[in-house]
Amino acid sequence: MERHLTLETLARLVDESPDEREAAHLDGCPQCRRELDGLKEQTQVLAALPSVRPGAAPWKVLERRLEAEGLVAAPGRPTRRSGAARKTAPRTMAWSRLAAGILLFLLGAGVGSSGLLGTSGEGSGWAAAGPGGIESLLASAGALSLAEAQEVLATTEEWHRLALEQYRERVMAEAGEADGHTGDPHVRYALMESLLEVGREALWAAPADPFLNGLVLNVQVEQDAARMGMTATAPDRIWY
Amino acid sequence: MPVPSERELIDGAAQGDRAASRALYERYAPRVYAVVRRIAGDEDLAEDAAQEAWIRAFRALPGFRGDARFSTWLHRIAVNSALQGLRGRRRRSEVQETLPDDLPDPGDDESADPLAARRLEAALDRLPQGMRTILVLHDVEGFTHGEIAERLGVQPGTSKSQLFKARARMRLILKGSELDLAGERSSDRETGD
Known part of the structure; x- marks a missing residue:
């Protein structure tokens, strides 16, 4: 048998x-x-399994965490600041001087004239000058106090975020994002991968940074969408 | 007073509006919890993973551009949070030797439906972690083997073979006589595959 x-x-x-x-x-x-x-x-x-209700009072627990991180406004307080608001937050004189110096350095190095951090960075003064230029600038500012060093750190983080934002915008534009998803999904996928790589590297340095976490998550979702676009056009989509 | 649209809720929550944040949460909490609960396999890890998913989502909300549907975007975050929660959990014995107390006896089900949803949920918890994750991602959440392979860091072929094992194990669990059927299979269902 x-x-x-x-x-x-x-x-x-x-x-x-x-x-x-x-x-x-x-x-x-x-x-x-x-x-x-x-x-x-x-x-x-x-x-077809149905959704499942969470356990008791999970919103209250979540709400406390959101408040602690400033993701929802505490009662009577203004809502969380946008990126633009962060950029215009008041700074000390020490920060202002150094920030102005860095800005002048960047503009003088040609970043401003070629568009901030061009897509590839090729040929930009920023890339050519390397970190040595910034080191010189910092050295010329003399010995920094703890507070000033913290300000410098905050400034460079802000610049890093700004650079990533710019990079993301450029990649998205390249991927056809600005034209309403008319781009080739394969190109989009590859560009998302490059953006993801940059974001993940940045996360190694600052794993708790909300901006970086948000950026990586959003790019992951967009890469998923690109992948679906690729498989939807493939004749052997259901291959298993 | 008009009910705010989803876009309005998203924008409000991105600005830190408490009411909008809560409204979004109430709307999607069951869906988020369902996916993390099924992947996690227990309540404690599911609660943590769901919280983490929501925190990540609210952090990322200002960058949500509306390219994907919000529910899809949130769902991906939930899956990633659940998988990261599993990775972070201390390794534990994957195979439980006894049926959990809340797994109904097949003959006790008043509906007489052996595939009732609550029995499936309980049976999912009985699966070894790796099988459960792949079964949930593929059969419940609709991921392809390629997507599963990428998320779990395995080969697509591994995802397929684990899926088939998981379905078979689920079938045995649902029939409620795993040991007897295993014996039957070893003696009566051998094949030359």
Whole structure:
């Protein structure tokens, strides 16, 4: 007597067509057909499982965390600041002097004239000057106090974010984002991958940074969308 | 007073508006919790992963551009949070030797439906972690094997083979007589595959 098909084989046949031998067996074996029907029904019900309510009072717990991170406004306080608001926040004189110096350095190095941090950075004064220019600038500012050093750190973080924002905008534009998803999904996917790589590298340095986390998550989602666009156009989408 | 649109809620929450944030949460909390709960396999990890997903989502909200549907965007965040929660959890025995107390006996189900949703949920918790993750991502959440492979760092073929094992294990669990059927399979269902 021919042996029954294993459950794993039958589980595969939920998605795939049986080969000749498997089909012949199924034709003559009501037990295996019953098992296969059961597996198909199980898969259908899994796909339609309803949502599940979270446990008790989870919003209150979440709300406290959101408040602690400044992601929702505490009662009586203004809402969280936008990126633009952060950029115009008041700074000390020490910061202002150094920020002005860095800005002049960047503009003088040609970044401003070629568009801030061009897509590839090739040929920009910024890339050519390297970190040595900034080091010189910092050295010329003399010994910094703790507060001033913190200001410099905050400034460079701000610049880093700004640079990433600019980079993201350029990549998105290149990917056809600005034209309403008319770009080739393969190109979009590759560009998202490059952006993801930059974002992940930055996250190594600042894993808790909300901006960087947001950037990486958003790019992941956009890359997923690009991947779906790729598979939707592929003739062998359901390959398994 | 008109009900705010989803876009208005998103914009409001991105600005830190408490009411908009809560409205978004209330609207999508069941969906977020469902996916993390099924991947996590237990309540504690699910609660943590769901919280983490929401925190990440609110952090990222100012950058949400509306290219994808909000529900899709949030769903991806939830899946990633659940998977990261699993990775961070201390390794533990994957195979439980006894059925959990809340797994109904197949004969006790008043609906007489062996595939009732609550039995499926309980059976999912009985699966080894790796199988459960792949089964949930593929059969419940609709990910392709390529997407699963990328997220879990495995080959697509591994995702497929684990899926088939998971479906088979689920079938055995749902039939409520795993050991007997395993014996039957070893003696009666052998194949030359």
